[in-house]
Amino acid sequence: MFAPFKEYLEEELFKHFDLSSRSIPAGLEANVSARGKNPATIQSWCYQAEQLRKIRYSYIDAGETAQVFNSVIYPAYHYDIPLLGVDFLSFGKKKILVVMDFQPLFRDRAYIDRYIEPMREIRDKYNELAQNLEMKFYDANQYFSKYLLFAKLDSETVVNKLFPAFQAYLALYWKMVAEATPLTNPEDIQRIVAAQKEYDQYSADRDPAHGLFSSYFGSEWSEKFLYEFLFEDASPLAVSTARK
Ligand code: BLA
Numbered sequence: 746m747f748a749p750f751k752e753y754l755e756e757e758l759f760k761h762f763d764l765s766s767r768s769i770p771a772g773l774e775a776n777v778s779a780r781g782k783n784p785a786t787i788q789s790w791c792y793q794a795e796q797l798r799k800i801r802y803s804y805i806d807a808g809e810t811a812q813v814f815n816s817v818i819y820p821a822y823h824y825d826i827p828l829l830g831v832d833f834l835s836f837g838k839k840k841i842l843v844v845m846d847f848q849p850l851f852r853d854r855a856y857i858d859r860y861i862e863p864m865r866e867i868r869d870k871y872n873e874l875a876q877n878l879e880m881k882f883y884d885a886n887q888y889f890s891k892y893l894l895f896a897k898l899d900s901e902t903v904v905n906k907l908f909p910a911f912q913a914y915l916a917l918y919w920k921m922v923a924e925a926t927p928l929t930n931p932e933d934i935q936r937i938v939a940a941q942k943e944y945d946q947y948s949a950d951r952d953p954a955h956g957l958f959s960s961y962f963g964s965e966w967s968e969k970f971l972y973e974f975l976f977e978d979a980s981p982l983a984v985s986t987a988r989k
Contacts, residue, residue: 746835746903747814750911751804754816754831755790761919762794767801773974778961783810785961789974796821796922801975802831807961811836815954817975818918822937823927825850827860827890828944829918833907838900843874843907845914846893847921850940852886861890863917868892871910873902882953888944942978949979 758764769791778785785807792800802816811834818829827847835841847864849856868875874894883889894910928934949971958967972981 746812746838746841746900747804747833749908750814750831750833751802753908753912754802754915757915757919758792758794758800761922762792762797764792764794764800767791767793767799770969770973772966773970776962776966778807783807785811787958787962791974796824796925798822803975805957805961809837811957813954813957819941820922820925822934822941823929824922824925825856825928825933825937826921826925828888828941829915830888831911833903835900835903841898841900841903842896843898843903844893844895845911846890846895847914847918848888848944849890850888850937850944857890860921861892863921864890864892864914867910867913867917868894870913871906874898874906874910882951887947945976945978946980949976949981952976 769789773789775786775788785805787803787805789801789803794800797818798821799817799819801818802814805811805813805815813835814831814833816829816831820826820828827849830844830846830848832842832844834843847860849861871894874896875892876896878895878897880889894907894914898907928937952971952975955964955967955971958970962970968981972979
């Protein structure tokens with residue numbers, strides 16, 4: 746379902762950046778579910794470039810039951826630009842949920858004008874991909890922008906609308922990275938380090954995928970995957986209080 750998106754992202758990354766591999770903790774690069782009647786596989790990739798300190802994406806393939814493409818791009822600490830977040834999920838072809846955003850680290854006016862307003866034109870072009878759905882797990886006002894794509898779709902719209910929207914958002918993101926002014930003041934850079942770490946903590950604590958991962962790969966592996974790979978700068982100590 747989302748394989749063309751993964752392939753496109755990969756091609757674009759190699760075209761725009763001088764990538765090197767970033768290590769994934771042993772045992773977390775891939776897994777195969779031993780449970781249930783529908784075998785599920787998960788595979789992850791991780792890279793870095795001078796401008797992007799962590800580029801990760803994962804693909805879950807459980808056949809008809811579930812297909813998930815998830816990715817986060819973290820800019821280098823000397824750029825204050827948003828993170829690129831992608832979460833495309835398809836459950837049994839009927840339920841397709843897609844989310845894509847430039848995830849803002851700050852919410853002041855100047856920041857929004859500089860990094861979020863440029864998305865508006867694309868977002869307006871793909872209105873049916875922005876359905877103002879309510880968020881149950883996350884807070885729409887934290888790390889999400891007002892121009893996020895967030896929609897429940899059918900598979901036809903994935904091909905006809907989501908793919909061109911995905912291409913347009915990526916092109917804009919690469920442009921933003923290319924035009925970003927590097928921060929030089931250590932205090933400004935420390936502020937980005939802290940904000941990206943908070944993003945990981947927030948995301949790990951709220952991640953709605955924990956149940957899905959646990960059902961396929963067990964809770965021990967899932968916890969490791971969440972805190973040692975997906976959101977590695979989050980502290981798992983927060984987990985017992987945050988989750989139930
Ligand atoms: C929702 N994301 C979800 C759900 C799952 C995942 C299972 C709930 C779907 C439902 O409503 O039934 C799955 N999340 C994953 C997977 C991974 C993951 C498989 O992190 C990792 C491999 N989520 C992100 C990113 C964004 C994001 C980067 O990981 C930003 C674009 C958004 N996911 C997002 C949002 C929802 C969601 C906004 C809806 C949650 C809500 O209602 O609050």
